[in-house]
Amino acid sequence: MSSHSSDDEENMHSLPVPEEVKTESIISSMRRQEEEDSRAAFKKTRRRSLILSGVALVAFVAVVGFMVAFFTKGERHSKTQAYLLDEGRQNDVTKPAWDQVVTLLQTYSPIDTLQKVGSPQNLAANWMAQQVGNNTVTVPAGHDYENAFEFVQRYALATFYYALDGRGWKYNLGFMNVSKSVCDWNQNLNVVPGTFVMVHAQEGKQQTFGYQGDFSTKIDATIGIKCNDAGEVNYVFIPDNNLKGQLPPEVGLLEAMQHFSVYLNSISGFLPESLREWSDLEVLIVENNLLEGPFPSYIDQWPKLLTISLANNQFYGNLPSFELQTTLRSVALNDNKFTGPINVFNKNTQLQVLFLQDNNFTGEITPDLLVDVDLQIMDCSNNKITGQITSDWYSLTILDVHNNLMSGSLPEVGEDRAIAYFSAYGNSMSGQIPDSLGNLYALYHLDLSNNTFTGIIPDTFTDLENLQYLYLGDNNFDEQEFPNLYDCTALEELSLRSCNLTSDLPHFVGKNLVDMVMLDVSNNKLQGPIPANIAYATGIRFLLLAGNNFTGYVPTSFADLDNLNVLTVDHNPHLNGTMGAICTDGPAKLQHVLTDCPVECSCCDTCCGAGGNTAATCGSETLTPNLNGDGTYQRTSYIFNEELVFSNDNTPDGGST
Numbered sequence: 001m002s003s004h005s006s007d008d009e010e011n012m013h014s015l016p017v018p019e020e021v022k023t024e025s026i027i028s029s030m031r032r033q034e035e036e037d038s039r040a041a042f043k044k045t046r047r048r049s050l051i052l053s054g055v056a057l058v059a060f061v062a063v064v065g066f067m068v069a070f071f072t073k074g075e076r077h078s079k080t081q082a083y084l085l086d087e088g089r090q091n092d093v094t095k096p097a098w099d100q101v102v103t104l105l106q107t108y109s110p111i112d113t114l115q116k117v118g119s120p121q122n123l124a125a126n127w128m129a130q131q132v133g134n135n136t137v138t139v140p141a142g143h144d145y146e147n148a149f150e151f152v153q154r155y156a157l158a159t160f161y162y163a164l165d166g167r168g169w170k171y172n173l174g175f176m177n178v179s180k181s182v183c184d185w186n187q188n189l190n191v192v193p194g195t196f197v198m199v200h201a202q203e204g205k206q207q208t209f210g211y212q213g214d215f216s217t218k219i220d221a222t223i224g225i226k227c228n229d230a231g232e233v234n235y236v237f238i239p240d241n242n243l244k245g246q247l248p249p250e251v252g253l254l255e256a257m258q259h260f261s262v263y264l265n266s267i268s269g270f271l272p273e274s275l276r277e278w279s280d281l282e283v284l285i286v287e288n289n290l291l292e293g294p295f296p297s298y299i300d301q302w303p304k305l306l307t308i309s310l311a312n313n314q315f316y317g318n319l320p321s322f323e324l325q326t327t328l329r330s331v332a333l334n335d336n337k338f339t340g341p342i343n344v345f346n347k348n349t350q351l352q353v354l355f356l357q358d359n360n361f362t363g364e365i366t367p368d369l370l371v372d373v374d375l376q377i378m379d380c381s382n383n384k385i386t387g388q389i390t391s392d393w394y395s396l397t398i399l400d401v402h403n404n405l406m407s408g409s410l411p412e413v414g415e416d417r418a419i420a421y422f423s424a425y426g427n428s429m430s431g432q433i434p435d436s437l438g439n440l441y442a443l444y445h446l447d448l449s450n451n452t453f454t455g456i457i458p459d460t461f462t463d464l465e466n467l468q469y470l471y472l473g474d475n476n477f478d479e480q481e482f483p484n485l486y487d488c489t490a491l492e493e494l495s496l497r498s499c500n501l502t503s504d505l506p507h508f509v510g511k512n513l514v515d516m517v518m519l520d521v522s523n524n525k526l527q528g529p530i531p532a533n534i535a536y537a538t539g540i541r542f543l544l545l546a547g548n549n550f551t552g553y554v555p556t557s558f559a560d561l562d563n564l565n566v567l568t569v570d571h572n573p574h575l576n577g578t579m580g581a582i583c584t585d586g587p588a589k590l591q592h593v594l595t596d597c598p599v600e601c602s603c604c605d606t607c608c609g610a611g612g613n614t615a616a617t618c619g620s621e622t623l624t625p626n627l628n629g630d631g632t633y634q635r636t637s638y639i640f641n642e643e644l645v646f647s648n649d650n651t652p653d654g655g656s657t
Helices: 002-011 018-086 095-105 111-115 120-133 145-163 249-253 273-277 391-395 435-439 459-463 508-512 532-536 556-560 580-585
Strands: 186-191 219-227 233-237 244-246 259-261 266-269 283-285 290-294 307-309 314-318 330-332 337-340 353-355 377-379 398-400 421-423 428-432 445-447 452-454 469-471 493-495 518-520 527-529 542-544 549-552 566-568 592-596 606-608 637-641 644-647
Touching (some): 018 095, 095 111, 095 120, 120 145, 145 249, 249 273
Parallel strands (some): 233 259, 244 266, 283 307, 307 330, 314 337, 330 353, 428 452, 527 549, 566 592, 592 606
Antiparallel strands (some): 186 219
């Protein structure tokens, strides 16, 4: 019984022991991990295959695209180019004509400006294409300038016309005439001259040169375009013609340019960089416009330059060197915002005229400044220039240095010098005025007012027989008698305001100085009666006797001064009587009369003192010099204040303005 039981037990399923259970669990876990790793490996392999397949597909597409593009490149480019050329074409322009014109002109103007609808270049290109379509102009086979210059300069001038509002010009001058050569786009007119008159280029030569001294005089001139014998445009002269806008760069395509003058217009912006191509340029006059920017840096490309005027614009910055312009004769840079020193002209030995006034120039006038330059006219007034005048400057014809920061004494005059106009008012010059200034026999204008000169006024001034304008007021002179001006019979304006004069007003003032228009001896210590013979100067308009110690009456003879505009006798405490005859029967043009209140005056604006204007400023009007107001160095108006401005003419209706 026991042996049978043992066999049965061997054949029966027995429960696993703990070790077996643990082993089985480990094996099962390992199997699950293997299955998961297998699935993960499959997914990773599948992703890699998909990525590789995608890359291969992209590469295939790219290769195909490249091959298509490569084999169709020529056809596609010509289609795109044709599309681009057609942009900007006007409806009345044929496509073949437009394509020909733009294909040539894109050598000279950027394609985008040619295609930009309404741009000067686009309008000019369409105008050219119209002529090509009408068979009035032929597009040259060669696109280089030598072969195409006639076509190109016609386009350049059309661009100039559209850029500067040609339809608004006062005179058309033949511009845009399709039946004429551009060389005939001109007209003979009577025009206002600029600073430099009769300066023009013809057949490559400078014909005449002159300094314009009277802007009221007009000149006959050919206005518009001229060409040289080869048919190249070398002359553009269009002053005072309502040109508005910016100069287009295409003007630089007129490579034969010798004379370019467009003064008295409303041209704005910068001077184009393309002007450097004008290597034969002799005359550039763009004064009285709205131009701005620094002085052209490419001036070294103009070695033949004779005359340049950038006056009355908004140019700024320091000046470049002019040493390559060895033939330079005339420069006008006045009324801008230029800065820096003025010694950049030291090597321009042929320079004759230099206008630098009304800028912000600095630096010092030194003995070597312009010493080797053949200057005749020099104006650097209204700047910030320091230093001291040397005797060499007396050899100029016109020297104007007023309203600067100059100091020191005036140099002696060793010999007769040519100077005719010398203005130095509004500086800090000091010392005594040299007697030798009496040797400047050509002098017609001398203004040394508003400085700190001392001593007395030299008696030698009586030798200046050509003197017409003499201003010595507002200095620190010692007490002195009225200066000896007995022989200065040409005097028209004499201002000795605040010169510390203590004598009588001599009778020769009325007897000899009969051409006087203005006499100002105000704010001195003059005494005695007012000479009645001042009435001999029948043309006198401004008689300023205020602020002295005159006695007696205002002469009734002043009623005969038919041209008298202004009479001031205020702040003379010893004057009395009446102005009756002067007011009732006096000058019809008398517009401003001022006395002290004790003097009866029915025509006075007011009277100074008790019973009238008691302000300390009563009667303080002074004449403002303006003799170089327009570059003519002649009197243009008489300015006392904003309400007392008189024109230079003495016609019946030429009173205050």
